[in-house]
Amino acid sequence: MLVFTLGSLKGVYAEDDIHGMARLTYRSSETETETEGKESSWLFSQVYNLMLSKALTPKVEFTANVDANVIDSDEEKTTFLSPDLRLYVRNEYFDANTGYELTERGLDILTASPDGERYTTKSWNANLFTKSEKYPTVRLLYNEDRDHDHLDVHRTDNKTTDFFGNAEYAYRFLRFSYDYRNNIFDDYVTGSTQKTDTNYGRADFRKSFWENRVTSSGSYFLTKRRVETTTSGKDRVPETKQAYAGLYAEDPLDPCDVRLESRESLIDGDKITSTGIDIGGGSTNLNQNIGVDLNFATEVEQVKLYTTPPEFGFSENDFTWAVYSSNDNLTWTPITNAAGFDYDTNEDLFEISFTCASARYFKVVNTNNNLKPLYVTEIEAIGFTTAGTTDYTFEGIQAYLGAKPVDWLSFTYNFTQDKQDTDPGSDQTRTTNDVSGRVERELHRYLGTWAQYRRRWVEDSEVEDTTTDTYLLHFLSSPLETLDTDLSFTHTVLKEESETQSKSSSVLFQVVAWLLEGAELDIDATIIHSEDLKVESKTISRLIDANLRLELTPMLTAEIEYDRAWTETKKPDGDTTRRPWFGQVILYWRPSHEFYLRASYEIDKHDKGDKTFRQQYNLSWLMTEKIEFNTACTLERNDKTRFIFSPNLSWDLSRMLTLRFLYDWSRYEEDTVTEMQTFMIDLSARF
The missing domain is CATH 2.60.120.260 (Galactose-binding domain-like)
Known part of the structure; x- marks a missing residue:
């Protein structure tokens, strides 16, 4: 019956642009433990989608999308129904669209569902975008959401209304923008309302001089946000903080x-x-x-x-x-x-x-x-x-100036200042100055170098003022066509109120070598010495990361990775030592386009001295043009043992129908032994 219905609609697709999808999935799982015995569960999922797209005129288009999902299991039955209607208008001046979406969870189409299981989300929105290179561009967005359950006494019942407007204009090296957002959140359960008005303005410039040897840029922004909160019977309501x-x-x-x-x-x-x-x-x-x-x-x-x-x-x-x-x-x-x-x-x-x-x-x-x-x-x-009104004012300034008087010498200066004023509340200010100078020279045709000094000082009204001095020296060498090397030295000093708080020095050595045709070696070695004068601690870290890639044959490739770290920390309350390392070998074998195998073995030694041994195998085999077999296997051992085996078979029955068989078996050995197996059949159809 399913095949007949889809086949009859296929002829409609080309004329009326109707397409859809149906997917049926059955999954059965069984878990066995030594203490609790066997437990089994099952799930049957039905997913249906139907979408209509109709061009009413060359510039007006209507779409309708309906999703239906029924999930039946040994524990509960859940349904989802979500129709979505949209209208699009497009021309050379603007793009606009409006739509309505309804999502019903727990609404059984055939039988009445208890109100305790139902959850409804309604959403309506409208958007407008202008298109102009000569005049300011404008964006207008309006969205209204309503979420509620169907209990006699609601646990969730709220409405969110959001309006956003934006205008942008660019003139030569200047750019201006303005945003306005009005958000109203009504919580009918608590009887509270939170209204947020936000005004945001920004001006940017970017200009170069003297054949780009002097570059400058800057920006200024101002944000004013007012939050009005009213409550009824509840003293406090949640407020989402602005994230940067x-x-x-x-x-x-x-x-x-x-x-x-x-x-x-x-x-x-x-x-x-x-x-x-x-x-x-x-x-x-x-x-x-x-x-x-x-x-x-x-x-x-x-x-x-x-x-x-x-x-x-x-x-x-x-x-x-x-x-x-x-x-x-x-x-x-x-x-x-x-x-x-x-x-x-x-x-x-x-x-x-x-x-x-x-x-x-x-x-x-x-x-x-x-x-x-x-x-x-x-x-x-x-x-x-x-309850009450809170006003927030955010103000920011950024300025950058870069100069390169000669090819081997450059200077930069960067200034930023952020201010936040909260009423009622306190004012906070952070000012950052960043100055750097850099010299680049070619010492030899095989050896290049650059040196840089950077000072960054931060004045913050909430924490101690800090100054950071950073010295860098870098060497680059390519003595052979098959060998690249980098060597860099870095020294950093952090001060608070002119008093040194910490020091750090590091050396990084990198090698990239093409040993033979099809053989590439990468090595990164790092030594870091850091000292924290606050807590009187010293740390020495030595890190090495080596990777070797070998093309053994046109069909077989190998990768070998080895990472090791030595970290020693000395503190007044005692010394600590960490020596983790990691090793891995991976083989890739592709004898044909239809067959692929990946096998890996790795050892991971942790800080506490215990080791994890892990083997992984992945196989993909295109048996025929319509049948594909895939499997994955993982064996992991430490103080626990984990084994996972997951084969699956995919069969394209026709251009519309696909049938998949999936099996997953796993075993976990810790204090107790747990075995889990899952079998799934998936039938999907598209037209």
Whole structure:
């Protein structure tokens, strides 16, 4: 019946532009432990999609998209129904669109569903974008969302209205922009309303002189934000703090001493798309440091971590979270090692709560997790406010001047100043000056060098003023066509109020050598000596990272990696030594376009001396034009043993139909032995 229906609609596709998809999945799992015996579960999922796209005129288009999803399992039955209607208008002057989307969860199409299971989201939006190179461009966006359950006494019932307007204009080397945003959040459960008005103006310039030997740029921005909060029967309501950067570090050696790197996708407002940060996956994927930069010290007592929808078998109870704060994104202070949290299955987010703390940086760390993968999409820092009006003023200035009087000499100066005025509250100011000079010379046709001095001083109203002096000396040499070498020296001195706080010196040596045809060797060796005068500690770190890639035959390639670190720290309360190392061998074999095999063996020695041995095998075989077989196998041993075997078969029955068989078997040996096996059949159709 399914094939007949899809086949009959296929002829409509070319004329009316109708297309769709149907997918049926059955999954059965069985878990056996020595203490609890056997437990089994099952899930049957039905996913249907139908989309209509109709060009009413050459410049007007209408689309309708309907998604229906029914998930039936041994524990519960859940349904999703989501129609989406949109109208597009496009011409040479502007692009505009408007649409309405309704998402119903727990609404059974055939039988009445208890109101306790229903959750409704309604969304209406309209967008307008002008297109002009001569006149200012304008963007207007309006969005209205309504979320509510169907309980007699609501747990969730709110409405969000958001209007955004933007105008930009560029004239020669100048650029001007203005943003206005009005956001109103009504929480009908608590009887509170929060209205936020934000005005943002910015001016930028960029100009070069003297045949680009002198470059200059600068910007000025001013943001005024007013938050009006009214409550009814509740003293405090949550307020999302403005984030300036998302931060991330993967499993650092010491979560209290690490600099997190910027990850802008964590604060881009997209709560659906994965940032690539997996916080699930079991004990081999712990200590993911996910944070946020608030620019100035801010009171926060909750972090919201949005995720992708969890997989079947996910349990939030397996997670534990630690929370840290920092004022410099380097030294982190623990707030709690076991924060209280809830996981909202309607919005797919962790709400991690802790004692109120004031800092510029906050981060959460997963110290335990679930075996199922789970990816982060967004992070928010939450504070709580009372009824009343709060005015925020943010002002920033940035100026840059660069000069290169001769080819081998250059100077730069960078000035930034950020101000934040909170009423009621306090004023905060941070001023940064950054000066550098650089000399580049070619000492020999095989040897080049450059030297640089940089001074950065920061005046901050909330913390001690700091000065950082950095000296760099770098040599580059290519004595052979098959050999490149780099050698660099760095020395850094950090002072607070003219008193030296820390010193650091490092040497980095890099080699890239093409030994033979098809053989490439990369070696990085680093020595770092650092001294912290505050706590009277000294640390010496020696790191080596070597990679060898060999093309053994046209079909067989090998990679060998070896990483080793020696870290010795001396403190008044005792000395510590760390000597972790990692070794890995990978083989890639592709005898034909239809067959591919990857095999790897690795040893990972941890700080505490224990070792993890890991073997991984991945095979892909295109058996015929329509049948493909894939399998993955992992064996991991340390104080625990983990074995995972996952074969799957994909069969293209026709141009519209695809059938997949998947099997997953795993065994975990720790204090007890746990065996899990999952079998899945997936039938999907497209037309």
